[in-house]
Amino acid sequence: MANSCAIFEKKGNLVMQRDFENLARNTSLGFYNCCEATTAFIWHKKENKAYHFFTLFSMEERVRCESRKVDILPKLVAVGDELSLGIVRRIMPVEEVNEVYRKLKASVDTSVVDIGDGSLEIGRLEEIPAVFVPQDGTIQVPLNKVLKNNFTNGSYLLEFFDTQKRVNSLLGQKEQRKACEVLYRYVPIDLFTIADRIGNFIFQFPSLNIHIDYRTDELEQEITYHVMLDERLKGRRGIELQAEFCDDNTVLGFGIVELDDLEVEKTLYVGDASKMCKTTIIDRESGVILGRQEATFIRSIVFRAHMSAQFSKPRILYGKDGLVKDTVGVVSGQTIKNNYKEEQRRSEWIENRKYKLRMEELENRKEFLRYGANGTSDRNKAIADIRELMGRGDGNKVYLWDPYLTARDLLDTWYYTKTYGMELKAITSRADAEMEGDAMEKWIASQREQFETGSDNYGINLELRCQWKGYGFGFHDRFLMIVKENEPAEVWSLGTSINSVGEKHHIIQKVSHPQMIVDAFEELWEMLDAEECLVWKSRN
């Protein structure tokens, strides 16, 4: 067993090395004669060390390919106390990049590497075999935000993935954001969005030697491809184009074209060319993808035109005193449509069915729930749904944010979760209520009595804080949040307080930017860390 593992590991290394050499020398992809290496690092003044932030090695074919250093950032830019960002760029020959690649391979389990500009502190590196990253089309490819100019046909990548992210332990959230912003200002590498690539080394092999154009016919039944290959590929065999049209998880049309000349124009009858078109060009002999695009064709253009006169009559808003408070310039608008392709009538049926199924799916996954639609109370269903959502906090933390939350509401919902010790942090508010004298103390006492007498609190792990008077900031939010350790949080907007869910029409829906809401809750939670704000905390 040990021997087979050793062979496998050795073979794996050979595969990886072959990947680099295959890609670097693959002339179907490009006639690379140099590499531009851009490295961003964090300089720790006190430790006198450079921590690796990100490096991209972009293989290129240039007319001017002599080795040289390029000035990107003349001075280090401070991103925090003792921490500064630096960027260096070099043009190097392909052979030298090969050496760097080998060096990184040998350094995957070390904590320091020198790729040519001095020692860099790195995390544990995981080698990723070659992946092909297409250009952005109708669908955006997130990884393109950290690659160089991946606009044309796509690129192969070999990557050393930093699984330890030592540099992240140096940088707080604010410092990390600042480092990403500074980097983006000088080089459009967006590590703020693609933060998982911080610390990584990426080798990019762009596909440079083909150029492709395509268009459909009037009836949207055919697609015509015009492909040009670099003249140095004259006589090359085995380059093929595959076209696929997909919709509703079916393949509407398919075709293959052999690219047997430097310039090829071919029309494929695909049946239905109105939907998503996936075009792939491959080199069968070397087994690489030379191009991959997924795009839909523009079928109609709709825009709104607005017009106003030099002095058009404004809308006047009056204050309570009857005087003019504000004016709003009003414009007239017109929708202009260029619908040069006739809509297919079957599309309406298909889209309606997809929409209906999607809504049912959202409801089943409890991402979109509607209550009280027919004027009747759906309280029981709403409470049941809330309990189920809370139950999904199993193994995680749960936050509940509701300005009218009381002990009774939690006894009706949270106390029906089953996981022992599942943590709930809840914030309520008495900012609206008249809290003079000892009224707040009396209210807190009444809530505590309800918690103590409403249950034996077995397995309950909950803390309820209250925002009132000078503590924290007033709010009107109602959110239920499941906060996970290594995954994005899930947050639902409740639309109404727990004490009235389901009684009148409201919607509970999952929000699309959960982390910001979690951050806001945690900020208020910290502000309410005072004895006067503690309503009740379980003993567990």
Next chain:
Amino acid sequence: MEKQELTVFQKLSAMKISTGVGENAPYSDHEFVRILQEGEKENDLDKIYTFVEACERGCGYRSAYEMLPMLKEAYEQSPERLFQIIAGKRHVEICILLSLCEMDMLCGAIELGGVKNAEMLYEALRQLSKYCADWTQKEEKAFISGIVLLSEESEYLWIRWIKKEEYKKYWRKILGKVLPRLCTQAMLIFANTIRIDMDMQYHQDIFESLSVMSEEEEEYVLSVIGDTITARWKNYLEGIRQSKKYHKGLFFSAYGALIYNAMAQNVENDQMWITEVNQCIDRMYDGLEDWYTSKLQRATVYYVDMTELYTLLHIGEALGFARDADLDNRLAQLKKCLQRYDFGEECQML
């Protein structure tokens, strides 16, 4: 007692034109009158002309039927006295009264220099420009002299004139006759005020107009504004390169002839030209090797660089500069390199 008849000058002096709007007039009419009142209070010509131009776009001025004969009579008796009276009135009254004047009267006002009132001169020129389709040599001559005088009398009004008239056909057609007659200062103001990126659809008029200049006149104009025009065009292109604002195709300007000749005068010999072309090629490679967030940004920078290269190559050809072998090689290499990108057919001309 005999009733004394007022002279025409007395009547004109005493005459006041009030401006107002009916209560049930639309909102915008009220606003135009308000703007006029503000403009008169602040002595702001822009606001006054907002009202004047609105009237001209609309129903115009409805004046008493005896106004024109009165003005004619006064003009026949003493043009200078007539225009002195008019010049003493509110600017909106000047506009209204001059709008009633015929071409020869306006020429008279211009020849009198607006009776040393630059604002009156401005308005007289503006009114005369409306008759441009009917001009004879006499009107054109008077107009050009008036423009030259205006450019020397008031920098503010000269700038205003250029900005307002730039897109009018008659102005573009007359440029070639105006420019060589301007003083240095006025010409520099012109060079710094025009829309250097004016759309190509106006190019033919300006090209034909500037073609009427004699060699000496062209030399004079370029010696004064050549550097300014070149700097403005280069700054414009550099601004596009920095902003990477979307643009497809080479950059042209309606003032292309002026820009081209201004740039050409700075290239003194073929060595200098070869150096500039090589620098341009280097910049182009810098652009191709740079990082971008989108294909369109890269294309924009390419078109900026290609515009510079195209202009230089054209200048070289026109001036008869010879390419050396090195330059030929570099251009051939560049052409081959550009074929890898999907910019356009421009690289074929290299």
